[in-house]
Structure formats: C-alpha cells, structure tokens
Amino acid sequence: MIREIRPALSLVLLFTLVLGFLLPVGFTGLAQLIAPLQANGSLLRVNGQVIGSALIGQNFAGPGIKAARWFQPRPSALSGTNAKGQTVATPYDASESGGSSVGPTNRGMIDHVMARIAAYRAAYGPGRVPDDAVTSSGSGLDPDISLANALRQAPSVAAARHLPVVMVRDLVQHLAAHRLFGVIGTDHVNVLKLNLALQGLKAR
Amino acid sequence: MTLHGLGYIGLILVLVFGAAVPLGRYIALIFRGEITFAAPVERGLYRLCGIDPARQMGWQGYAIALLLLSAIHALLLFAILRLQYYLPFNPQHIPGMAPMLAFNTAVSFTTNTNWQAYAPESQISNGAQMFGLAVHMFISAAAGIAVAAALMRAFVSGGLKTLGNIYVDITRVILYLLLPIVLFSAILLLFSGVPQTFAPFATVHTLAGGAQTIARGPVALQEVIKELGTNGGGFFNANSAHPFENPTALTNLLEIWLILIIGFALPITLGHMIGRKREGIALFAAMGLILGLAMLGDYAAEATNNPILVHAGIMVQPGNMVGKEMRFGIAQSTIFNTAATGTSTGAVNSVTDSYTPLGGLVPLFLMQLDEVAPGGVGSGLYGMVLFALLAVFVAGLMVGRTPEYLGKKVQAREIKLAMLAILVQTMFILAGAGFSLLTKSGLGALSNAGPHGLTEMLYGWTSATENNGSAFAGLSANTPLLDYGLGMAMLFGRFAVLIPVLAIAGSLALKPKLAMSSGTFPTDGPLFVGLLIGVIIILGGLQFMPADTLGPLAEHYLLSTGNSF
DSSP: OHHHHHHHHHHHHHHHHIIIIIHHHHHHHHHHHHOHHHHTTOEEEETTEEEEETTSOOOOOOSHHHHHTSOOOOOOOOEEEOTTSOEEEOTTOTTSOOOOOOOTTOHHHHHHHHHHHHHHHHHHOSSOBOHHHHSOOSSSOOOEEEHHHHHHHHHHHHHHTTOOHHHHHHHHHHHOBOOBTTTBSOOEEEHHHHHHHHHTOOOO | OOHHHHHHHHHHHHHHHHHHHHHHHHHHHHHTTOOOTTHHHHHHHHHHHTOOTTOOBOHHHHHHHHHHHHHHHHHHHHHHHHHGGGSSOOTTOOOOOOHHHHHHHHHHHHTTOOOOOSOHHHHOOHHIIIIIIIHHHHHHHHHHHHHHHHHHHHTTSSSOOOOBOHHHHHHHIIIIIIHHHHHHHHHHHHHHTOOBOOOOOEEEEOTTSOEEEEOOOBOHHHHHHHHHTTOOOOSSTTGGGSTTTSOSHHHHHHHHHHHHHHHHHHHHHHHHHHTOHHHHHHHHHHHHHHHHHHHHHHHHHHHSOOHHHHHHTBOSSSOOOTTOOTTTHHHHHHHHHHHHHHSSOOOOSSOGGGSOHHHHHHHHHHHHTTSOSSOSTTHHHHHHHHHHHHHHHHHHHHHTOOOEETTEEOOHHHHHHHHHHHHHHHHHHHHHHHHHHHSHHHHHTOSSOTHHHHHHHHHHHHHHHTTOOOOOTTSOOOSHHHHHHHHHHHHHHHHHHHHHHHHHHHHHHHSOOOOOOTTSOOOSSHHHHHHHHHHIIIIIIGGGHHHHIIIIIHHHHHHHTTOOO
16 A cells, blocks of 8 residues: 555656646647637637627627617527526627526426527517527527527518618528538527628618 | 428438548547647646656556546646636626535536536636636546546557556647637637627617626637537536527537537447447447437427417427527437437427426437447547447347457456446436435426426436536526535436446456457448447346336326326
C-alpha cells in the first residue's frame, strides 16, 4: 500500500499538469492562430458591431407588429430569476442552456403547446403546425427552424415588410441547409442569418 | 420512420465497425508494449513518478493502486471545485462549489460517471473544467481500459501470478490511444465551430434590439475526450445539444463515432491478445446486435409523434421534437442518446426526459443491462466477459459439462464474484429509487407527475449506479438525499464491479490453460452469441421488469389513451 503512494500521487499531479494545463493552453494558442473566428464563438459582425453568434439562436419576440417583421425561432424553455427572486422566462439567454425536461404526459407542456398552436395559426394561417414551431428545443438556444416552418412564416413576414412574397420565399430557399448525401442532417434554416439577410431586401 | 433515418443507422454502424477492427488490433499492440513512438516521454514520466515499468503486479496490486489513484484524484478534484474562485482561468469569477455538490461532482468524475447535478455555465470555472474535470476524463477512461487489459492477460496463458503494471497501462493508453485521437478530432470540431478560448462570455447587441450574453470557453478539446472516454460531462448544461458543443450534423456524426469506437475495438483486442480472433468477434457481435436493435427501437418510438399533440394540431412528421434540436431531427437525436447509454457516456444531444415513454425506456433499459452494448471504455468489455462467464456456466448446467471460457475452467469462485458484481448494481438501483420515492425530499425533486415521475427517479439511480451520467434532467438532483445517495451509488457501481472483476482475473490467471477438446462448449459461434444475449437480457434486464412496467410502460398506455398529469 505504502509503496503505491508515490507513483499514484505523482501520476495524478503530473497528468494534471500535462493534460489539464499544458495541453489546453497550447491547444487554445493553436486554435486562436488557425481558426480565430470559430475558436471565439463564430461571432457575426455588422458594421463592426457584434450582433450575435452564427451558431446561437436569438430572441425575436416583441410587441405585435414588431415581431411580425422577423422570422420567429423555436420556443426556448430557458428561465432565470429576476431581482425579486421570482422565476421568469429568459428565452435565448445564452449565459445558460437547457431544455424544458417535461414529459409527454405533462399537462403543463400540453397546455403550452396548445397555446402556441393557436398563436401560430393566428399569425400564419390555419392548418397543421410544424412540430419545431411549437416545441422547445434541447439547448434552449436552437439557431434553426425547419424549412417547412420558414416557408409557412414567409407570407406574413413579407406582408409586414411590404415585400413581395416570392422574394422572401426565394431568400428562405437560398439560405436553407439540406440533408447531406441523403442521410446526414435535416432541411432547415438558420433564423439569425435569415433575418439578417431580410434586412438587406428592398422591394423593386 | 423514414429511409433516411434507417440509412443513418446503417452509416453509423459501418463507420464504427470498419474502424473498430484495425483499432482493436492496434490496442493489442499497445497492451503488449509494441507501440513505442513516444518512448522517451514515457520513460521520463516513469522516472519522475518513481515507477518501475518492469515491475509486475498481481490482481491485489491493481486493485490497491486503482483505489489509491482514485481516492487521491477525487480529493484533488474536490479541492479544485471548492477553491476554483482563487484558481486561474476564471473569467466569470465563479465562486467555489458548495461541499455537498463538490462531493457529488468529485465522485462522479472519478467513477467515469459525469453526472451533472450542477449547471456548468454558472458553477464551474474554465480552470476547474480543464485541470479538474478534463483530467479525470482521461484518467478514469484509461483506468477502465487498464482493468480490461488485466482481465485479457488472465486468459493468455496458464499459471500466471501477475497481470501487468497498472501505471504503465494507464500511461500507454493515454499517450498512444487517447491523445492522438483527441488532438485530431479536436481540430475537426474546432473548424466546425466548437469554441476554444479563454475569453470571458461575449455580450452582443441582437438584431431585434436586445442584449445577449453568450457563454463560451475552451470547449473543443474537452468535447472530444468527453465522448472518446465515454465520460459525458458537458462543458455546458445542455451537453451535446448545445450548438457550441455540437454545432452541425457532421459533428454529431463524429461524436457518435467517438462514443462507440473504443467500446467496439476492445473485444477485437481480446481476440488478438488470446490469439483466437473469433472469440473477440463473438462478443463484438453480441454488442452490435443489442445496440443495433436498440437504435432501431428508439428511433421508431420517437418517430411516432405524441398522440395528444397530434390531436391538438401539430404535424405527424417528423416525430416527437420536444427537447430535440432542429439540425439533428429525430433519427440523429435518438441514435446519439442510444449510443451514449449503450456505452457509459451519458452525453445527450436531446432531452431524454421529453422523449415518448418507449423512447425513454430504450436508453433506460440499455443502462439496466449493465451497459455492455458496447459499454464504457474497458468497463463494457469486462462487463461482457462477466456475462460470458455466466453464459458458459448456464450452458454447462444445461448439458452437464464443466464450464470453460477461453481455455480457463469457470468455477464457483468466479460465478459468485460475477453475480456479486451484478447484484450490487441491481440493489442500488431498485432500493435507491424505491427509498427516494418514499421520502418527501425525493418526491420534491421530481418535475413530472404520474408514471413519468417514477421513471425520472428510476432513471437517475440507474444512471448513477451504472456510471452513465445520462439524466431525465427534470430531476432536481442537487439535494442532500440525491447528492450523497447518488454519490454512494456511483462509488459502489464502479468499485463493487471493478474489484470483483480484478479478483476474477487473478483467479483465472492462475489456472492452467486448457486445450480445446471435443467436450468444450464452443464460445465463438452464433449459438453462443444467442445464448449470451439471452443471459444478458434475463440476468441483466429481467429484475427491472416490474419497475419499468410501472414507469415507462404504464405511461405509454396512458398516453395512447390520451391521459395527462
């Protein structure tokens, strides 16, 4: 037992120094050199100002007519505590992450989804609602919506911005990502990139 | 279910199986000391640590060294977590962790569990992630593989008193196996968008005119060892669902591959070590069959949407998207979670708590089968060998032959030790979950009512005992009952299996190596694979049938008749 103390202890300390300190410091230096954009979080800049990360979703909710001008992301289940210690919804607060952790028979979840279905139909018209539009994601920061969801939102966004519907639809199709080799990935659109491109559109 | 999803399962299995065969051979060379490209580094390490690489250790030596190494390392992590405020690389000024949570976390990472009772963004500094958690991810993985190496050597020849040198095994596994794969894959993840920075959280002005704070840190490196070492402790709370841990469908594919690759390579290694490749392939086939079926089952369950929500007006396709990420969809979410619970990884790229009842049952059941499909790195292989010993014992009883496995006689001592390892785990899972549900504190930790609440608690105890770390995340696990209780479950789940395994290795090593004869029950054909899977399901799974019936199965029937809670 005693003779094992020195090797065990020094192995732990030495590996902590090498794998826990030298390796990550060295690798971070390399990362900053070869891929500084990705290494720092794929931040997007517009006119020098950082407006978000290409990989992290953003909140586009707002009072009525203002929200209608943007494509809406998926619901985010994130919450935090306010100054009074109450729990409040903090959708797309990327200083945290996580899903709602409610089960399929949870009445609260079902009520939420039903309310969202009603709101979605009020905003974008009747019919069956795409799953992703009314269910919260795993990270609470999902940057994407399904192509079907984006195309359903397009006419109403076009109307709010006084743009021809076909122009907005073309933009969605242009920015959509598709399944690779028929199996890897899904058909989806990044909401932040879509909304950013939307700002540049002008009616001809 | 769609053809794309089925094609994806095929793609994963082809990529993993294709690479496992050469990698298994390579690992055998590492165990035999024939890989030496970093020999000077190795020698330097041994000299600094006072290790004599030529010293041979018996099974007790392995056990003592392993316990000591784990105890020292757990204490070090406990200290790092408590003192992280004063340590470097803490740009967010995160305070020291409370003692109860620090105990749970230190035990969790020492035992290769990586149960996350904490929220990393606000409770763990970059420094504690790097020199606390990440180092454990390397060493606990290497320790598991070292035990598997010791067990394999027991079958090599007869009359062996020693099994190797555990320090050499751990060092070689880290230098020659883990580090090269980690460095290569970390660069791939980095270019795909996984951050690697010491900068504080970014604050941005959003397009809609708000402000957003974005957590980031040195993620890429840790992400790889998290999957490769079947650890599972995410840099972020959302684990591999977080876009910074797993930004694209391609990184998701790579991460699933990393989770499975060593687990499937080790049975091939066993075949090479004992010089009978078909024996390794038989274990490999049993692992692959169970995992393949589980992937199909979980995908089928999640591709069937929640009937209550369909009735309320959502589309039937693609399936249950609650708690899943759009870039992965149904198939690529369920396959990730199945891979992570078939191994001891426990990483998630979607919220298991929000899966349909049967979709949640599959990962739960994979863990309850003692994680042998293909299991954690090292622990999966030795778990599978335990079941193989039991399978030849059962076969021996049926036909009246003396059971032998890989040329070693299997006797009462080995069977008792193997059953002990399996029963300790069952006891912790069922007694732990049952007791917790009798207490007020346990009930208060649930976030769902009805049978789903029972599943939440059962899943937590299963995950901790099996050293998995996956969670039905609605369980508020940071309470005294669960922090200490699950901590004990993790300790017993790891060491009450490891030590019997080493004892079996010691006892088998001493026995003479028998030649194959006409009286030997062949353990390298389809008949044995079928028997082995049967034993795994009956001995590993059946005792959980009543509990699983009250949880996920009851919920399934209630859901299909439109009930909610």
